[in-house]
Amino acid sequence: MKNRIRRGKTGKEEYALQVEGIGSRRFAPMLALPFSVYMLIFIAAPLVLIVLYSVCVDPPGDMSFTLSHFKRFFDFENPVYLQVLWRSFYIAVISTAICLLIGYPMAYILSRMRPTVRNILSVLFILPMWMNFLLRTYAWMSLLENTGLINTFLTAIGLPTMNIMYTQWAVVLGNVYNFLPFMILPIYNVLVKIDPAVVEAAQDLGANGRRVFTKIILPLSVPGVISGISMTFMPAITTFVISKLLGGGQYTLIGDLIEKQYKVTGDWGFGSVMSVIIMVLILLCMNLMPSSSRDHAGGGLL
Amino acid sequence: MQKELIRLENVVKNFGSTEILKGINLYINDSEFLTILGPSGCGKTTTLRIIGGFETPTSGRVWFDGRNITQVPPHKRQVNTVFQKYALFMHMNVYENVAFGLKLKKTPREEVDRRVHAMLDLVNLNGYGSRDAASLSGGEQQRVAIARALINRPKVLLLDEPLGALDLKLRKEMQLELKNMQKQLGITFIYVTHDQEEALTMSDTVVVMNHGVIQQIGTPIDIYNEPKNAFVADFIGQSNIISGTMLRDLEVEFEDRQFPCVDSGFGERTPVDVVVRPEDVQLVEPARGQLTGVVESVLFKGVHYEMVVDTGSFKWLVQSTVAAPAGSETGLFIAPDAIHIMKKGGVV
């Protein structure tokens, strides 16, 4: 790819000509038709359906309009559901913060390594993700249990045991473990692309190591940090697997609640309300983020 | 008399609301080297792409050898193109690139082999067959692009600024080679460029375009010596263009002075553009000059000096083999046949 001729000075205008010139401009967009139909049925319509169900009495049976599901969620006298939302939120925040604290230095160290070494290591970061995440989470149960491997080891060397299994810290640990690579990789991808000449210029102008980092590297890595945060925070706030397995179901999160409405109680209206709330939260987060960081989301996994 | 091969009839092309070509009428003879010359955005590339079949005109017709080919898709035209940035198939080697057209026609292997090698010979790329297209230098890619386009034995070869990406020395070499190739093959070349020097050296016919309108068609000598309007005069070589008034036949007034000239038929007291080539302005002693001015700057250009002489109301560009020192006062003399009179506004 490196050797391909660049499009060079071809301006916007000329590029438009060039594309127009394929001569099939009128025909080519039709190629997207299967996708357009598919996405209408399976992406757009289902989301509309969630919103619709959230304001129906008992979907899909009784479809009359009601706000009772929303009132039930936003019940300020008995705020059980708001508490769950708040708990999901702060566990996600703590998990994301820990991921950032651990992940940034790792990404930085990785980016300063020789290219051959760092390429191999970055593959090693991705490798665990290729293994089923339920299994990996399950393995943590073996490690964390009161009579698990870590405590066996601690006892063997004469230290007191720690009992974090089925606490919210176990949930945090599960989140950090599962989502750490999503924090490290976007930051790493940004850090390796920083032009060494910029760093050298700063040094040349008299900046010491610490100032080079705070004034140059840190600001330049912000897009990576932002996409890292969004790629960690979003799955963390909606998880229900980790809280079930490592939290023992004692720390209900919003994800657990939603899952329960659909899989156990069958209250689709109420479940849809919480899905709508999650969607709104995500939309808010997307809007708070600079749009450039969107491009990093999902990328860099392969 | 030469045979007409291609004719564009009232060709109009719009992209969205912008009119790129505003009614082009042009015929191209068999085995001539025709250059379409103009600044970027003038519609020259679009004209070429209409001939190649990559664009369909919004209105108007394209004739090829007496046949209307306006709606014929590119793969069915007897025309081949050398693209601006060569557009080689980067995933193929040189041989595969050149053989592409023949293989599509299911030509027998031996013939493909023979003709590819003959083509590589023609463009001086003997022994390059197994190289990756991506590994070639700009000049080599250029030659492959030419060989690839010529192997189908087209009646017309279209070249879209093919030398634009090469350095000056290589460009000069390729100009000569292309011209020789065209003579040797005896086919029509339609060449698009914004480089006026390139156009003047290589072409039999030059078509000057601007803003989607043909400004002038002629031999290089005609275009240079007898520009039809101020745009052509300015675009081809350098010119002094100054507003004046045609007093009567054979007399024009500019810079508040009357000059004898050789043009007539403009009527009396008509505002006109006066064009004088810088090499036609002679430096004389102040007393003998039709105009006097102060030499503002002097640049040595190799064969000649290039000076700017300020008369107070106009800055004249003067080329001369003798220099007047900067700051000195000098006279200017313009011979009657050096004064070209053009209608105002550059309309043809």
Added chain:
Amino acid sequence: MRKHPLLRGLSCFYSVIIFAFLYAPIVVLIVFSFNTLKSRGKWGGFTLDWYRSLFENDTIMSALSNTLTIALLSSTIAILVGTLAAIGIFFMGKRLRRLHMNIAYLPVLNADIVTGISLLLAFSVLGIRLGYVSLLLAHITFNIPYVILSVMPKLQQLEWHTYEAALDLGAPPVKAFCKAVLPEIMPGIVTGFLLAFTLSIDDFVISYFTAGPGVSTLSVTIYTMARKGIKPEINALSAILFVVVLALLLIINFRNNAAQQRKENQPTFLRKEEK
């Protein structure tokens, strides 16, 4: 920048800790797949029994075959629909393009749980019974956007004149596309396929909501088991999968390196000077 030896040591230590954290559970899984005891905490001795019984366990084997066939089918369909869509969207007008891209981004940005239940609702409205077909449709849904996102950049980098050159040399449009455009965007399609395949194999949340009774994927099976206690056969299976993935990655890396080497070993006069 020069590095202080102490800093170097610290960096190394830190990296080792992080990797230990990431790989500890995997090592535990693999080690315990050879354990004679069913317990997940105690070591009883070495055995290969679980590997044998794995292949006799119908629940796991059918879940495995579902997972693999759904991954293969959904990513194949996704690259067909997705590549065509990417080309179509590329040639769309600005407004239509933005609309399509925004909708393509939805499953990527949205929480899996929301995508999952939205599909569940759609299937119930459309009267599609939850089972193999619903799973397949769900996987195609979240795979297509990733294919579009991997192919689109390749289209943007493409030198479209090569397509015109192929037309110019006599190739009809479809053939010209296959000869000139397809090879150039192939890396994007391959990336899209691999991405879709991995996501499909790894997916739990969406499958959980769209799988029906009797049909489940590996993830869903593991989840159901995990709450009752995972059978050691699953450990054995995950060990096998891990080794397979590792081997694949090594092969890919090795091949890339070999290709690199071949290029570098070319005689210098054949090499293009870097611009």
